[in-house]
Amino acid sequence: MPDTQAEEIERPLAVTIIAWVSIGFGVLFALVYGLVAFVLVTTPGEESLQNPSVLLGWNLPAGVYWTLALAAPLVLIASGTFMLKGHNWARLLAMTWYAFCFLSLLYTYGLHLLTGIQVAVCLLIILQLSTRPSIEYFKHT
16 A cells, blocks of 8 residues: 655754754743742842843843743743644744844844854854755655
8 A cells, every 4th residue: 555645854953953952941041030030029129130131231121021031931942842843833933033032142242252152053043944954844744
């Protein structure tokens, strides 16, 4: 009996690595932001802690900071998990997130050595998710 399903394409190693790195950073960010929230809740009256973005040099409004603090882990964990399952929308979400990170790093810190490494990693991830093997994998799953 002939197999009527299309042949499965093996997931590229770059996709697997990027997906697991995204999941790992998502969990790490969730733990860090959870710890920051815990410290804020248990340290009454300390006004400098009410907006952690000021401590980081970002000077964002507190609402924007906490929206990003909630969005970052969710986006990273969701994109990583669903990239492993072969969902193209997750690849596009990851590429959008890393492009946002790339632009925000450049805007916030300019080009310094550490920022340059982070910017290069963001660009490398976007380029790897844009290669033909990656696109073909997500097209056929």
